[in-house]
Amino acid sequence: MTDETQSAPEYTPTPAEAAEEAAALRTAAHRSRRSFIGLGLAGAAGVFGWGWLISRPQEQGIPRPLRQVLEFNDNLTSAYYRNTRLAPEFARSRARKIRTNGDVGLGGEFDPMAWRLRVQGFAPAGTAPRAQEFTFAQLRALPRTEMTTEFKCVEGWSTIVTWAGVRLSDFLAKYPLATRSGRAFDPNHPPADAAPFVSLTTPDQEYYVGLEIESALHPQTLLCYEMNGEPLSLEHGAPLRLVTPLKYGIKQIKRIGTIAFVEKRPADYWAARGYDWHAGH
Amino acid sequence: MKKIVEKHSLAIRWFHWVNFPVLSLMIWSGLWIYWANDVYRLGWGDTTLLKFFPDSFNKALSLDHKLGQGMSWHFVLMWAFFLNGLLYVLYTAFSGEWRYLLPNRHSFREAIQVTLYDLGISKQHPTIRKFNGAQQIAYTSVIVMGLGSLLTGLAIYKPTQFGWLTQLLGGYEFAHILHFALTIGYVLFFLVHIAQVVRAGWNNFRAMVAGFEVEEVNPRTHEIVAGPTALPAADASFAPTAPQA
Numbered sequence: 142m143t144d145e146t147q148s149a150p151e152y153t154p155t156p157a158e159a160a161e162e163a164a165a166l167r168t169a170a171h172r173s174r175r176s177f178i179g180l181g182l183a184g185a186a187g188v189f190g191w192g193w194l195i196s197r198p199q200e201q202g203i204p205r206p207l208r209q210v211l212e213f214n215d216n217l218t219s220a221y222y223r224n225t226r227l228a229p230e231f232a233r234s235r236a237r238k239i240r241t242n243g244d245v246g247l248g249g250e251f252d253p254m255a256w257r258l259r260v261q262g263f264a265p266a267g268t269a270p271r272a273q274e275f276t277f278a279q280l281r282a283l284p285r286t287e288m289t290t291e292f293k294c295v296e297g298w299s300t301i302v303t304w305a306g307v308r309l310s311d312f313l314a315k316y317p318l319a320t321r322s323g324r325a326f327d328p329n330h331p332p333a334d335a336a337p338f339v340s341l342t343t344p345d346q347e348y349y350v351g352l353e354i355e356s357a358l359h360p361q362t363l364l365c366y367e368m369n370g371e372p373l374s375l376e377h378g379a380p381l382r383l384v385t386p387l388k389y390g391i392k393q394i395k396r397i398g399t400i401a402f403v404e405k406r407p408a409d410y411w412a413a414r415g416y417d418w419h420a421g422h
Numbered sequence: 423m424k425k426i427v428e429k430h431s432l433a434i435r436w437f438h439w440v441n442f443p444v445l446s447l448m449i450w451s452g453l454w455i456y457w458a459n460d461v462y463r464l465g466w467g468d469t470t471l472l473k474f475f476p477d478s479f480n481k482a483l484s485l486d487h488k489l490g491q492g493m494s495w496h497f498v499l500m501w502a503f504f505l506n507g508l509l510y511v512l513y514t515a516f517s518g519e520w521r522y523l524l525p526n527r528h529s530f531r532e533a534i535q536v537t538l539y540d541l542g543i544s545k546q547h548p549t550i551r552k553f554n555g556a557q558q559i560a561y562t563s564v565i566v567m568g569l570g571s572l573l574t575g576l577a578i579y580k581p582t583q584f585g586w587l588t589q590l591l592g593g594y595e596f597a598h599i600l601h602f603a604l605t606i607g608y609v610l611f612f613l614v615h616i617a618q619v620v621r622a623g624w625n626n627f628r629a630m631v632a633g634f635e636v637e638e639v640n641p642r643t644h645e646i647v648a649g650p651t652a653l654p655a656a657d658a659s660f661a662p663t664a665p666q667a
Contacts, residue, residue, distance in 0.1 A: 154423050158641050162423045169426055169636050176632035180439065187443060203494045210498040221583055228582040229589065291594055293581065296489065297459030299594055387582050415490035417497070422582040 202415030215419045224329050224359050228386030228422070231289045236303040236369050239292060241376045245410065246348030247396055253277075253380045256344070258364075261401035262318035263336035270401070273318065277366070277380050283307040283315060286363060295389040295411075295420065304384045306365035309339075310358045319354065319402045328358035340407030341383060344398030351407035356387045356421065364397070389420040425639040427646065429552065429629040434519070437510040438630060444502045447495065449605055454492025457485045462602055474602070500575065507568045522552050525562055529555035540621070564611055567604050574601040 154162065197204040203211075257274040264270040287305040310328035317325035321334040331354055339357045342349040356362060362385040366373050373379040378395025385393060391411045401407070412418040430438075457480055464472040480486050514520045532555025538544035548554055553561065577588040577597040591597040619627055625635045638647045 154641065158423050161641075162425070165424055165426050166636070169632075169634065172426075172634065173628055173632045176628075180631050183439070202490065207494045207498050210501070211494060214497055218580065218583065223583075226583055226585065229585055291581075293594065294459075295493075297455065297598065298461070411490075415494065417493065422580055 201413050201418075211417050215417070215421070218419065218421060219353070219355070222355060222421075224355060228290050228361055231291070231301050233289050233303050235301045236289050237300050238369065239300040239302050239377070240298075242294060242296075242390065243395075244376070246343030246345055246394075247376065247378075248347070249345055251344070251375075251396070253375070256380050258381060258397060259399045260316070260318050261399065261403075262323070263321050263334075263402035263404075265321045266404075271318070271323075273316065275316075280307055280312070280364065280366070280381065284311050286311070287367075288361060288363070290361065290384075290386040292384075292393075293386075293389055293422070295391050295416065303369050304363055304365045305367035306363040306381075306384065308360060309362045309364055309383075310360065312364060313358070319357075328360070331355070331358060336402035336404065338403050338406050340399075340401040340403050341394045341397050342399045342401075343394065343396050346398070348394060348410050349408055350383070350392045350394045351409045351412070351418065352385075352388070352392065353406075353419070354402075356385060359385065359387055361386050387422050389422070391416065392420050423639055423641045424636050426634045427637045427639075428633060429635050430633050431517070431519070432633060433513050433517075434510075435630060435633060437506055437513070440506050441503070441510075444499055444506060445608060448499050448503055449608065451492045451495035451499065452605055453483070453485045454488035455496060456602065457487075457492075458489040462599070474606075497579070500572075503568075504572055507565070507572075511565065523558060523561050525555065525558040529558045531555065533559050540618075560611065560614075564608070567607055567611075571601060571604045574598075574604065 194206055195204055197206055199205070200208040257276060258280065260273050260275065262271040262273065284307060285305055286308050287303065289301060289303040291299050292302050293299045313319050313328070314325050317323055319336050319339075320326060320332060324332075324334075326332050326335065335354055337354055339352045339354060340349065341352070352362075362383070365378075365382050365384040366380060368374070368377055373382060375396075378397075381397045382395040383393050383397060392409075406418070409418055411420070453475075456474075460473075460475060460480075462474040463470045464474075475485075514523060532548060535544065535546065535548045536554050536556040539546065539548055573587065574591055574597045576584055577591045578594060578601060581588040581594050581597075588594055588597055591600060629635045639645065640647050
């Protein structure tokens, strides 16, 4: 208390005032007790609720209610998403060497010369998917796109890199495998018969990612074969990897073996391990 | 004669006590996320004064290898942090309680007086009011910091869809630094806050739980003789002898 307290009453309280004061102190004690019990109960309810939350059945590595909120966040983001919003691009001189992170799916014997890209087209319901194989030369023959964008790792670091390759949307313009009808389309307005999802896997199927078609058709989503002016190295995913500034690095699969256009949301390596399925920007 | 004087409304007390665990868990899950790329430090060149965070800190609190969990908690609890903060701001705006909380042209001078007094440098006791200038600045700053955390958070959560915001905040990496620095700011706020609450004593602490303080009131003049008053921090009330409301 302050100095003023000691110098306080300069008067003698009347009996009525003394009674009023006693009543006020009783009320104070009563309200105080009630409030502290209330806070204690609220705290206990919070701890109990927390216990309940973390004891819910797990769904892909995290309690179900958490997964549901992450799905809600994704729906909100998808509603806001526009293909016309581009990630910032930088001057080529700002590009840096990027660290090597993650080698799942890059093990075992691998001969880049014998490599083929296998693409499974979106099939009409009830029919077997059309699969088509592409050589590296066929992909190189498609329009080349170069961009200097910021690569963002889910761990928190980021590096500006110059990438080059073919836009997935340009690939689909030439080889219209994303629609049931087999017709090409404007990537900004996918028709109703376009596959809603894309699944990408390494040749050994150890690493796999899923994308929603909108992100796959974004003008900055590349099937990439060059990094910082050089052919892609094996540890960075040669001969072909996915690059998109719309997603964390965990989605930018190295050494693509198969691309499949599918109806159902495909499995995703890191989403199965507790991460957000969209991992999107 | 002792009387009950109302201090904090029920809404304010709820906002306060909801925010405390929510912000704590936001910081905790943030530490799980930060562990995966713990690169910040205070220092220059090869000299590091303080690494965020020493391995012993991570070990002691078992913060390691929880990036995925940390992200899911962070992106769930952000809603609680945002909604509670938004309701608080709307409540103070519409109830008029912002008058007690927003700093005015006297707050900075008063804040210096309060700081000098609290550090024992000055003997002159500042005018006692519901919130003094230092409190007004602190409680308003922490709300601005909350807004800063939301914006820098959004800038690093969706740096392509909200690319304009990310650019406005100095780019992806700088927005990260701001987001981290704000968190350190909350921890510093918390330390000072706790020290001041301990200093101020039981009457003040109880008010944040039960809503009222017990004050010494002169029954003849109805003037509060001692202790913080509920007078607004308007310019007029800054006068050494506060006028009666």
